[in-house]
Amino acid sequence: MNRVVFSSWGGNIVDNRRKTAGYTPVENLEFPLEHNGHRVRAFMSWWGLVVVDEKINVADMTHAYLKEVQKLSCGECSVGYLGIRVMLDTLTRILGGKGTENDIALLRWLGNGIKANTKCDFCALALTPVLDSLKYYEGKYTKIKAAQKSLAKPAYLTRITAPCMEACPAHQDAPGYIELINNRRYEEALALIRQTNCLPGTMGRACFAFCEENCTRQDIDKPVSIRALKRVPADYEVTAALEPEAKVKKAGGDKVAVIGAGPAGLAASYNLALKGYRVTIYDEQPSVGGMAWVGIPAFRLPRNVLGREVDIIKKLGIDVRLNTRVGKDITLEQLLKQGFKAVFIATGAHAGRELGIEVEGGGVVDGVEFLRDVNMGQKVAVKKRVIIVGGGNVAVDCARTCLRLGFKEVIILYRRSRAEMPAREEEIEAAEAEGAKIHYLAAPVKALTEGGKVTGVECIRMKLGEPDDSGRRSPIPIEGSEFTVGTDMIIPAIGEKPDLSLIEGKSIDTTKWGTIVVDAPTGQTSLPAVFAGGDCVSGPATLVEAIAAGNKAARGIDRYLKSGRATPPEEQVVEDWLHDVALNHQRDGNIVAKKERQSPEQLPIVKRKLGFDEVEQCLTLEMAAKEAERCLRCYRVMLLAVDGKK
Amino acid sequence: MIKLTIDGKKVAAEEGGTILDAANQAGIRIPTLCSHESLRPAGACRVCTVEIATNGAKSLTTACDYPVEAGLKVSTTSEKVMEARRLAVELLLAQRPHSSKLQELARKLGVKQPRFVLAEQECILCQLCVRTCQEIVDVEAITFVAQGKDRGVAEPTVVHSLDKCIGCDACAYVCPTESITVTDIGDTRTINTPSGKLEFKLKQCQVCGKYWAPEKQLDYIIEKWHLEPELFATCPDCRD
Numbered sequence: 001m002n003r004v005v006f007s008s009w010g011g012n013i014v015d016n017r018r019k020t021a022g023y024t025p026v027e028n029l030e031f032p033l034e035h036n037g038h039r040v041r042a043f044m045s046w047w048g049l050v051v052v053d054e055k056i057n058v059a060d061m062t063h064a065y066l067k068e069v070q071k072l073s074c075g076e077c078s079v080g081y082l083g084i085r086v087m088l089d090t091l092t093r094i095l096g097g098k099g100t101e102n103d104i105a106l107l108r109w110l111g112n113g114i115k116a117n118t119k120c121d122f123c124a125l126a127l128t129p130v131l132d133s134l135k136y137y138e139g140k141y142t143k144i145k146a147a148q149k150s151l152a153k154p155a156y157l158t159r160i161t162a163p164c165m166e167a168c169p170a171h172q173d174a175p176g177y178i179e180l181i182n183n184r185r186y187e188e189a190l191a192l193i194r195q196t197n198c199l200p201g202t203m204g205r206a207c208f209a210f211c212e213e214n215c216t217r218q219d220i221d222k223p224v225s226i227r228a229l230k231r232v233p234a235d236y237e238v239t240a241a242l243e244p245e246a247k248v249k250k251a252g253g254d255k256v257a258v259i260g261a262g263p264a265g266l267a268a269s270y271n272l273a274l275k276g277y278r279v280t281i282y283d284e285q286p287s288v289g290g291m292a293w294v295g296i297p298a299f300r301l302p303r304n305v306l307g308r309e310v311d312i313i314k315k316l317g318i319d320v321r322l323n324t325r326v327g328k329d330i331t332l333e334q335l336l337k338q339g340f341k342a343v344f345i346a347t348g349a350h351a352g353r354e355l356g357i358e359v360e361g362g363g364v365v366d367g368v369e370f371l372r373d374v375n376m377g378q379k380v381a382v383k384k385r386v387i388i389v390g391g392g393n394v395a396v397d398c399a400r401t402c403l404r405l406g407f408k409e410v411i412i413l414y415r416r417s418r419a420e421m422p423a424r425e426e427e428i429e430a431a432e433a434e435g436a437k438i439h440y441l442a443a444p445v446k447a448l449t450e451g452g453k454v455t456g457v458e459c460i461r462m463k464l465g466e467p468d469d470s471g472r473r474s475p476i477p478i479e480g481s482e483f484t485v486g487t488d489m490i491i492p493a494i495g496e497k498p499d500l501s502l503i504e505g506k507s508i509d510t511t512k513w514g515t516i517v518v519d520a521p522t523g524q525t526s527l528p529a530v531f532a533g534g535d536c537v538s539g540p541a542t543l544v545e546a547i548a549a550g551n552k553a554a555r556g557i558d559r560y561l562k563s564g565r566a567t568p569p570e571e572q573v574v575e576d577w578l579h580d581v582a583l584n585h586q587r588d589g590n591i592v593a594k595k596e597r598q599s600p601e602q603l604p605i606v607k608r609k610l611g612f613d614e615v616e617q618c619l620t621l622e623m624a625a626k627e628a629e630r631c632l633r634c635y636r637v638m639l640l641a642v643d644g645k646k
Numbered sequence: 647m648i649k650l651t652i653d654g655k656k657v658a659a660e661e662g663g664t665i666l667d668a669a670n671q672a673g674i675r676i677p678t679l680c681s682h683e684s685l686r687p688a689g690a691c692r693v694c695t696v697e698i699a700t701n702g703a704k705s706l707t708t709a710c711d712y713p714v715e716a717g718l719k720v721s722t723t724s725e726k727v728m729e730a731r732r733l734a735v736e737l738l739l740a741q742r743p744h745s746s747k748l749q750e751l752a753r754k755l756g757v758k759q760p761r762f763v764l765a766e767q768e769c770i771l772c773q774l775c776v777r778t779c780q781e782i783v784d785v786e787a788i789t790f791v792a793q794g795k796d797r798g799v800a801e802p803t804v805v806h807s808l809d810k811c812i813g814c815d816a817c818a819y820v821c822p823t824e825s826i827t828v829t830d831i832g833d834t835r836t837i838n839t840p841s842g843k844l845e846f847k848l849k850q851c852q853v854c855g856k857y858w859a860p861e862k863q864l865d866y867i868i869e870k871w872h873l874e875p876e877l878f879a880t881c882p883d884c885r886d
Contacts, residue, residue: 074792075771075802079692079730081793082737086762106761113733116726117706119689160795176794183790184780590705591698593712635795 004029008132009048011587015136017054026050035577038642041154045638046586049129049136056154056641058137062130063091064156065639069126072160072635074179080123083114087130094141104141108134120633121216121589128587154641159574162634163583164226167214169548171575172196174211174226175633181232182628184621187242190233194244197230197547198270198313199263199292201238201305204231205616206296208424208542216584216634222597224630225619232624244312246274251317253277254341254561259326259502262290263543264346264534266313267550268557273316275558280340281318284325287376288314290348291535292543294372295394297401298612300427327502332530342529342557345516346550349535351499355389355492357446363454364447367394367493374401383488385409387457389444390493391421392540396428398491399436404609410436411485415443415462415475430615434608443475445482447490456486498536508532515539521568521576522556523549531557531566574640583636598627650718659714666694666709669722676709676722677731677751679738679822680772685781687711688773692734693751697721706730732757740764745823768825769804769840775817775826776804785866787811788839805841813837813846813860833857853884 007014007026014024033040033052041053044065051058066088075081087110090103111131118124134141164174173192180189193200207227215223237244253276258265261283269279287293288310292301314320326332326347335343352366365380367390373380386407388398391414402410412431414421417440421428432438441462448456461481464473497514509517509526516525516532523531533549535541560566568576601617608615619627647658652669659668664687669676680691687710694709699719706726721727732755739748740760748770752758771790779788787810792802806817813835818826827838835846848857849864858881868875 071793071797072795074794076688076790076792077690077692078738078770079734081771081802082741082764083733085764086737086740089764090762102761110733113730117692117695117708117730117734119692119708173795176797179792179794183792184786185789185791591700591703591707593707593715 004033004050004052005054006051006136007048008129008136009050010585011048013136030581031578036573038157038573038577038640040640040642042641043639044129044133044641045581046125046128046636047581048587049132051137053641057140058133059091059095059140060153061156061639061641062133063088063095065637066091066130068158068160068637068639069123072126072637073123074120074633077119079114080118080120083110084123084127086110087114099141104134104138115588116590118590120631121586121592122633122635124590125586125588125634126637153644155644157570157574157640157642159571159578159638159640161575161583161636161638163214163216163636164211164224164634166579166583167210169210169542169545170196170551171548172211174224175631175635177233178224178226178229178628178631179633181229181624182631184625186233186236186240190237190244193230193233196551197544198267199306199309199543199547200230201234201309202263202292202301203544203547204228204234205305205614206292206301207544210544214584216586216632217630219584220592221594225597225599225627228598228600228616228619229624229627231618232621235618236621238308246312246316248274248276248316250276251278255280255339256342256344256557256561257282257335257340258344258346259283260290260346260348260534260536261285261288261310261320261322262346262348262534262546263292264348264546264550264553265290265344266310267547268344268346268531268533268554269318269550270313270316271551271554272557273313273318275554277558277561279316279318281320282324282326282330283320283322286322288320288322290346291350291546294350294375295368295397297371297375297397297404299400299404299608299615300397302614325502327504332502332506336529341561342531344523344550344553344557345503345525345530345532345536346534346546346553347498347500347502347536348546349496349498349540351497352492353495353497355444355490355494357444362452363449363488364490364492367398367491368496370398370491371401374405380405382406385411385487386489386491387411387413387444387485387487388491388493389413390495391416391423392493392495393423393427394496395491395493396423396431396436398493399431400427400434402491403431403434403436404612411487412436412438413442413444413457413459413485414438414440416464416472417441420464420472430602433605439485441475443477444490448484454487454490456484457490458482458484496535496540498539500536513539519556519566521552521572522559522566523553524556524560524566528560528566531560577640578638581638583634586634592632595626595630597630598623648714648716650714650716650720652720653722661714663714664710665696665698665707665712665714665718665720668714669696669709669720674722677754678710679747679751680774681710682774682777682820685774685777688777690772691738691770693731693738695727695730695734697724697727728755731755736760737764738770741767742770742823745770747822767801768823770823770825771802771804772822773804774820774822778816778820783812783814783816784870785810785812785814788817803840806837806839806844808844811837811844812863812866813844814863830857835860849878851881851884852879854881856881856883858882 004026042056043050073084115124177189177192209227211226212223255278258281442459445458461478462475465476468474523533531553533553534546556566603615657672679693689708689711696709741764776788815828818828837844846860849861864878
C-alpha cells in the first residue's frame with residue numbers, strides 16, 4: 001500500500017515520519033500514486049512536496065527540480081534569474097560533498113528573498129517546495145555522505161505546463177509565445193505556435209480560447225487576450241511578407257491517407273509531413289479547410305487567411321484530392337490496397353440534426369447547409385424575417401450572416417437561458433449589437449405553413465429544471481404557454497452529427513451517438529491501421545479540439561508505423577497522470593498591479609451590414625506588447641521521482 | 647489626483663503614474679538602476695523595491711512599475727525593503743563586480759563582498775538599451791532573448807540586429823555596466839555588444855575632413871524626417 005510519509009501539498013503539512021503509532025492520510029492529493037506501471041516515490045511542484053518512499057534522497061530530487069526551474073527562469077528580472085542560478089550552484093556543491101556550514105542558511109535566505117520580490121510569479125511560486133524541503137528535510141542536505149549517494153537513484157519524470165496550456169486541448173505554450181511577442185520576436189513566436197497549431201492566423205481569430213477561461217490573471221482583473229495575441233505574429237508574417245521555414249525530416253516515408261481536409265485532417269497532415277511521411281488528403285468539398293471554410297463566415301475568418309495557411313501546409317509536399325468522397329468515389333479498402341500504411345479519418349460532423357417538428361413545404365434550411373451555401377458563394381434567397389433555432393456558434397453565425405445578407409428581422413430562438421448558451425459570449429454580444437434578437441426559454445413546436453410556404457412557428461415557453469448529462473440545466477416545457485411567431489424562413493441550428501457511411505460494414509467500433517471509438521491518447525480505432533479524430537470522434541466540437549486530435553493522431557500514427565504499436569509517448573503518460581492537478585491555485589503570491597486588458601478594434605456596426613469584411617482587427621504591435629506584459633507566466637514545473645529502470 | 651501614503655507622509659500623485667514618480671515628487675529618494683525617466687519601466691533590476699499594503703494585503707514590489715492607487719501605503723525604508731534591495735544588489739554585483747555603478751549602489755546599501763560567485767557577465771539584463779532603441783531611437787535593433795520552455799537558450803541576453811542597427815550609440819550611452827561600448831577609429835565606428843561586434847562606416851565632413859557620424863544613422867534621419875541629404879555634408883561644427 002502506498003502511504004505518504006510527508007506532504008506539504010497545498011501548504012497542509014502532514015508528517016508521518018516520527019509517528020510511533022497511527023497514520024495521517026493525505027486527503028487533498030489530486031493525482032494517483034500509481035499510474036501506467038509507474039509508482040510515485042516522491043513528487044515536487046509549486047504546490048508542495050510529497051514523499052512516499054522515505055529512502056528517497058530529497059536533496060537530490062530538489063536539485064533535479066531546481067534544474068528544470070532554472071531552464072524556465074527567463075532573465076527578465078535579476079532576483080529570479082540570478083537568485084535561482086546561485087541556489088542551483090549552491091545545491092550542486094552541497095551534493096558534491098563540498099557544502100559549507102552556511103549553505104543551508106544561504107539557500108533559505110535566497111529562497112525567501114526571491115519568493116518575495118520577483119517580476120512575475122514563476123520563480124517565486126516555483127521555490128515553494130524547495131523551501132519546504134529545506135525546512136523539513138534539512139538532514140538530507142547536511143549529511144551528504146557516500147552512503148546516501150549510493151542509494152539507487154530514482155528516475156525523474158518532468159511535466160511543465162500552465163493553467164492556460166492545460167486548458168487548451170492542444171496544450172499550446174501560451175506563456176512562451178506571449179513572452180516572445182513581448183520581446184518583439186514575432187517569427188520565433190510564430191514558430192513556437194506552429195509546433196502545436198498549424199493554423200495560427202485562423203485560430204488567432206476563430207478559437208474558442210479555453211486558455212482565457214483558465215487564465216490566472218482573472219483573479220486580479222481580466223484574462224490575458226491570448227487569442228488576440230496569437231493573431232499578432234501570424235499577421236506580422238503576412239504584412240512583413242515572410243515565408244515560414246518548415247524543415248521536413250527525411251522525406252520519403254510511408255504513405256498515409258487523410259480523409260477530410262478540416263482542422264483535424266490538416267493538423268495530422270502537417271505533423272506527418274514534417275516527420276517525412278507522404279500524405280494524401282481526400283475531401284468531398286471543392287476547397288480545403290473543412291468546417292473552418294464552409295462553417296465559419298468570412299467576417300470572422302477571411303478566406304485569404306485560411307487559404308494562405310492551407311497553402312503553407314500543402315507546400316510540405318501534401319497531395320490534396322478535392323471533390324473526392326471516400327466511401328463513394330473511392331473506398332477505404334482501396335486506399336489500404338493502394339499502399340497507404342495508415343489512414344486518418346477526420347470527416348467531421350456536417351450532417352445537421354433534425355428539428356423534430358412537423359414541416360410541410362419549403363422555407364426550412366439547415367444551419368450548417370445555409371452557412372455552407374453562403375460561404376461557398378452560392379446565392380441564397382433573402383427573406384424578410386428568419387427564425388434561427390439553437391444557441392451554439394452555428395446559430396449565431398447564421399444570424400450574423402443573415403443580417404449581412406439583408407434579412408430585415410433576425411430572431412434566435414433558444415430553449416434555455418443566456419447562461420447556458422454554448423456560443424462564445426463575444427459572438428453573442430456582436431450578434432445583438434448588429435441587430436439580432438434572441439428569445440430565450442422558447443422552443444419550436446411546429447411550423448405553420450400556408451400554400452406550401454412557411455408563415456410562422458408555434459413555440460412553447462420553457463423553464464429550467466435539473467442539470468442534464470451536459471451539466472446544463474435542462475429545459476422543461478410550460479404547459480399551455482404556446483405562442484406563435486410569424487416568419488418567412490426557419491433555420492434549425494441545433495447541432496450536427498457525423499456521417500459515418502464510409503466505415504459502414506467495417507470492423508470499426510462506433511458509439512450509440514454515431515461517433516467513432518478511438519484510443520484517446522493515440523486516436524487509433526479498433527482497426528489498427530485506421531485512426532480517427534476531430535468531430536467524427538468527439539461529436540461537434542471546436543476547431544482547437546480538432547487540431548489537438550490531429551496532432552495526437554499524427555504521433556499515434558508515427559509510433560504505429562515505426563514500431564507496429566500505437567503506444568503513447570512517455571510525456572503523454574505523465575500528462576494523463578497529472579492532468580487533474582488544479583494549476584490555478586498558488587501559495588503565498590505577491591500583490592500584482594491591475595493592468596487594463598487590451599482589446600482589438602472592431603469594425604463599426606454601420607459598416608458591418610454592408611458586407612462580409614472582417615469585424616475584429618489585429619492588435620497593434622504596441623497594444624500587443626502592452627497586453628503581453630500582463631501575462632504572469634504561470635508555468636508549473638512538476639517532478640515525479642519513480643522507480644528507475646532495473 | 648490619487649492620495650496615498652509614502653513613509654507615513656500623505657502624498658497626492660497623478661493618476662497613471664508610478665510609486666517612483668510619486669516618491670520623487672514628494673522628495674523621497676528611492677535608489678534605481680534600470681529605471682530611466684524617458685523610458686517605460688522594466689522592473690528588471692529590483693533595486694527600487696518598496697513594501698506596499700493595500701486592502702489588507704502586504705507585499706514587496708518595485709516602485710518603478712507599480713501604479714499609484716488610492717489609499718496605498720508604501721514603505722521605502724522598512725527592514726524588509728532594505729533586505730530585498732541588498733539581495734538584488736548582491737546578486738548583480740556577484741555577476742558584474744567591476745561595474746562602478748554597482749559598486750556605488752552596494753556601498754550605499756551596505757552590501758560588502760558578495761557571498762557567492764557567478765561567472766562574470768558584463769550585461770546585467772537591465773534592458774535599458776532595448777528600451778532606448780525601441781522607444782527613443784525608434785529602431786528596434788536590440789531585442790531581449792529570454793530563457794523559456796524547450797528554448798535551449800543557454801543564457802538570456804540582448805541581441806543587436808546588424809540589419810536594423812544604425813550605429814547611433816544610444817545603447818552604449820545608457821548602458822550602466824559598460825557592457826556595450828563604442829569606439830570611433832578613422833572612418834569606422836565599432837560597437838561592442840554582448841552579441842558581438844558591429845562596424846559602421848563614418849561620414850566625413852566636407853569642410854574639416856573629420857569623420858563625424860555613421861552614414862547609416864544619417865541615412866535613417868534623412869529618410870525619417872524627409873530631410874535634404876546636403877544638410878549632412880558637413881559636421882555640426884562646420885555649419886553656419
